[in-house]
Amino acid sequence: MMAITLEELLRRATAGRELNSVEPFRPSWFYNLLEDPFWIWCHYHAPAAEKLDETTLFDRYRMAQGVVWEEKYVAAEFPAAFRIEAAWGVEALRDTLAAMLRGERVIHGGALWRLGEEICGKADLLIRCDGGSSDLGAFHYTVQEVKNSATVKQCHQLQATAYSWMLGALQGRLPATAEVVLREGAGSATTLTADFIAEFQRQLGLWREIRDGANCPEPLAYSSTISPWRQYANQRIVARGDLSLLPGVKQATACQWRERGLLSLVELVRLGQAACCAELGDDHAYYHALAYQRQCPVFRYGDRARISRRPRLVYFDVEDLTFADPPLVTRPHTYMLGVATPEGDSHIWTARGQDDEPRMWNEFLDWLGNPRDVALYCWTMYEARKMEQAAAAHPQLKSRLQTAAAALVDLKEEIKHRPYFPVPSYSIKAVAPVCGFRWSQDDVDGQSAQLIYLEWLRSGDDALIERVQQYNREDVLAMVAVDRVVTAMSENATD
Structure with missing residues (x-):
């Protein structure tokens, strides 16, 4: 019962x-x-x-x-x-x-x-x-x-x-x-x-x-709020000049600075370069805050760009699959390589599945030629890890890939703090727009590109992979744009 x-x-x-x-x-x-x-x-x-x-x-x-x-x-x-x-x-x-x-x-x-x-x-x-x-x-x-x-x-x-x-x-x-x-x-x-x-x-x-309405929390940091309120939260962060707008400053650090009386970017600029250095241990926060105040990149007084140069300059980006999707794909692999020259010429190589990856790398390495006179610019050293992954998967390419990897130059580190950018991070997606560059597709990024690639493998619809190729092409052209602007600023800077 x-x-x-x-x-x-x-x-x-x-x-x-x-x-x-x-x-x-x-x-x-x-x-x-x-x-x-x-x-x-x-x-x-x-x-x-x-x-x-x-x-x-x-x-x-x-x-x-x-x-x-x-x-x-x-x-x-x-x-x-x-x-x-x-x-x-x-x-x-x-x-x-x-x-x-x-x-x-x-x-x-x-x-x-x-x-x-x-x-x-x-x-x-x-x-x-x-x-x-x-x-x-x-x-x-x-x-x-x-x-x-x-x-x-x-x-x-x-x-x-x-x-x-x-x-x-x-x-x-x-x-x-x-x-x-x-x-x-x-x-x-x-x-x-x-x-x-x-x-x-x-x-x-x-x-x-x-x-x-008895408790009215504020956004914790720039881009910490998820959809559908991310942009609204970011607007509030920018309006109050929040310290989380500084690249590398995490929430805990920002809280510590507020406890010292440094409440916003305005406070940092008002404090001045020397006092910021004494209070915080360096003056990076001051110059980033100054860049936000001026709404443009700024060099430290007397400084210039110091981008490593070699006889040939190539801007390089990869697209890779970070997970398996059996039976279609059984291992992570790189499926697209893109390059651009300082003149803006670009070339894309695409692998049709994991078994086609060696052919793609071979064609790229043939195009690159002798890499010893090349500055192979990338943004972060992610490309180095992808070359290591490819060398492990395809031992016949190991020697050539290692030689090419030795030519990699991290453009992000080359331009970081020379000049200081008004950005919350030094990702290419944050820096390039300051240099006037815009991506043409709002709905394609590195993660969604992986899914588009898989759908292309299933369907064979080339219109799909062309969207990823456009995204990759714009990534390397974004690096070209950043290099041009930073170099021009450096040449025109006055002490």
Whole structure:
């Protein structure tokens, strides 16, 4: 005989409220609460016109991979699991509670609500345990969350605790533990509910304060807020001249400087070069702040560019696949090489799959010729690692690749602080626009290019790979533009 009715379970879940009458907290928001409370504030208080979805192709792929892993895990471990088909709403809740009353062994995608406490969500798995009674009968349920992550994070533990807390209120027994299953091969971690209840309640209270306007957090650092509020957060960071606009200055360092009374870029400029050097140990922050004030790159007094030169100058960039996608691709590899000359001439080599990689490298090395008189400019030394990877995969190319790698010159380090740029980082995507260069495709970057490449291998549609080739070409031309501007500034600088 049932110990409790479906109607009573529904009452416990809803407290007489309707879901659309409130916007409850969702346990998936713990990541935002922990990492960037400003995102939560924006959700409730930022102007709607400032909302801009910047979800990339790779973001969507990563989220989809999480779903793929969850489905694979459930199929392998719980093939007979009862699936809640309704995606959301009262139907999903009712189906979940009915399944719990029936004593289903495993419930996949169970809806858990406590609208009286303004929280609801969808647990990955509810596992029946026969070793302890509850209001459901001579059994109770525990929570299992499936994450496509190599390590367990605090947000995972709090999310599992939130589901356990809601489940406990529904079934009349708080589960002692919850399990977080990590990505394939990474194992799992057990969360003791009692260890996280207090922090869960504290975070839920923080969410209410932010929602109600009693707590108004600011963005933590430049580009630390994720879509759809990244650009809005960055506007606020720039408007207040936040110290996180300085390249290499992390949040902890910025906090330390604020405690010393250095509140903004304006304060650094006002302090002056000598005082900044005495206070902070060097004057890099002063010159970067000065560049922001003038809205252009600035040289240290009496300094000039010192870019290494050789008889031939070549700007070089690679595109590579960082993961396997069997059976199409079974190992990471470089699939595209791009070069440009100071005159702006460019050339692209593309491999059609991992087995075509040696041909691509050979053609590039033939084009390069004797690299001993070449300055092979790259941006960071990522290309050196890709050459090492190719040499390991293709020993017949090892000697030629090592000789070419010896010609690499990190243009980023060559121009860093000579001059100082008004940028939050010395990535090529930050520096090149200051030099007047713009990329033509907003929806292609190094990560999304990998997915476009894979789709090209599947479909053979050359229009796809041409988009990646354009992206790669513009990366090397961006380096040409930076070199030209820095060199011209140096030649025209006055002491």
